[in-house]
Amino acid sequence: MAFPQTRMRRLRSSASLRGLVRETELRAGQLVLPLFVTDGDPTHPGGDGSPPTREPIATLPGVERLSISALLDEAHAVAALGIAGVMLFGIPAAKDAEGSGAWDEEGVIQTAVRALKHALPELLVLTDACLCEYTDHGHCGVLREGTGSLAPADSPTVDNDATLELLARVAVSHARAGADLVAPSDMMDGRVGAIRAELDAEGFADTPILAYSAKFASAFYGPFRDAAGSAPARGDRRGYQMDPANGREAVREALLDVQEGADMVMVKPALAYGDLIRAVKRATRLPVAAYNVSGEYAMVKAAAAAGYLDERATVLEILTSLRRAGADTIISYHSKDAAQWLAE
Numbered sequence: 001m002a003f004p005q006t007r008m009r010r011l012r013s014s015a016s017l018r019g020l021v022r023e024t025e026l027r028a029g030q031l032v033l034p035l036f037v038t039d040g041d042p043t044h045p046g047g048d049g050s051p052p053t054r055e056p057i058a059t060l061p062g063v064e065r066l067s068i069s070a071l072l073d074e075a076h077a078v079a080a081l082g083i084a085g086v087m088l089f090g091i092p093a094a095k096d097a098e099g100s101g102a103w104d105e106e107g108v109i110q111t112a113v114r115a116l117k118h119a120l121p122e123l124l125v126l127t128d129a130c131l132c133e134y135t136d137h138g139h140c141g142v143l144r145e146g147t148g149s150l151a152p153a154d155s156p157t158v159d160n161d162a163t164l165e166l167l168a169r170v171a172v173s174h175a176r177a178g179a180d181l182v183a184p185s186d187m188m189d190g191r192v193g194a195i196r197a198e199l200d201a202e203g204f205a206d207t208p209i210l211a212y213s214a215k216f217a218s219a220f221y222g223p224f225r226d227a228a229g230s231a232p233a234r235g236d237r238r239g240y241q242m243d244p245a246n247g248r249e250a251v252r253e254a255l256l257d258v259q260e261g262a263d264m265v266m267v268k269p270a271l272a273y274g275d276l277i278r279a280v281k282r283a284t285r286l287p288v289a290a291y292n293v294s295g296e297y298a299m300v301k302a303a304a305a306a307g308y309l310d311e312r313a314t315v316l317e318i319l320t321s322l323r324r325a326g327a328d329t330i331i332s333y334h335s336k337d338a339a340q341w342l343a344e
């Protein structure tokens with residue numbers, strides 16, 4: 001039956017009717033807040049019991065680099081809002097060619113995870129298992145001499161297989177510190193299997209892996225690289241991250257990660273990739289996380305500051321749309337604001 005028997009507007013006539021037929025729910029318990037943590041060395045007070053410090057990030061208004069004691073303050077606020085967890089990114093005091101700070105038992109993330117799990121055992125701690133914040137060249141793995149067929153001509157070659165062992169070390173060090181989920185974001189082939197094997201061998205068979213399965217070489221990571229100081233010194237990440245034009249390939253990546261033992265899969269960025277959130281969910285039947293990345297956040301903040309958009313309405317619409325696309329979990333810099341608005 002069509003018009004005039006059918007009138008779609010009948011069920012839109014009051015808030016209660018709209019609520020009765022709403023298809024998608026957004027809850028604080030589905031949200032994860034990414035946080036940047038600075039090393040507790042003398043140039044970054046806080047990790048050693050000194051006063052908390054917070055450094056603003058120019059390209060991410062409202063987001064700060066936190067010392068470990070400031071991180072604990074922030075985590076209490078996050079937990080009080082009912083947000084599921086935090087995703088940690090470390091800013092180490094020193095970097096080297098291999099990114100060895102990434103698996104240092106006394107490294108910034110390992111120290112932060114122990115402090116968080118001690119203070120707030122219920123708040124989930126997710127860690128990013130990657131090398132790019134710890135390598136002096138800014139790539140997500142170790143470099144091989146010369147340019148190979150696997151990289152664009154202007155970019156150094158990241159050695160896939162040599163990187164796997166290092167990533168597994170990183171993941172084990174995070175699990176040992178108490179991370180609830182480890183999330184490899186490097187896009188090397190075979191890393192989920194390598195990490196699963198090493199976690200199991202080291203006694204962490206119960207630590208789940210959230211695989212950044214479909215991570216695209218995206219312009220939307222700009223502010224993050226500014227925040228974490230992880231922009232590649234030379235070349236770009238197109239030799240390992242995915243081409244934004246490819247959807248079937250994203251599904252293939254996710255299915256391979258399932259075979260290798262991923263417990264959850266991620267699509268990143270989120271906003272321009274709703275079709276892939278849906279496709280990956282359908283194909284894998286695993287819980288899917290969508291990463292609403294730094295550039296997506298920065299666009300909304302800039303437009304809101306200029307008075308072009310209503311921030312609250314825009315953020316809630318965006319996060320709801322990611323849930324509608326099929327995301328079970330959303331990782332977003334808007335998480336605190338959103339949780340606050342959802343509670344009002």
Ligand code: PBG
Pocket residue numbers: 128130131132133185220221222223224225237292293294295
């Ligand atoms: C890599 C990593 C990146 C992001 C999360 N993990 C940056 C990159 O791949 O260059 C981006 C997140 C964001 O933009 O918010 N460790």
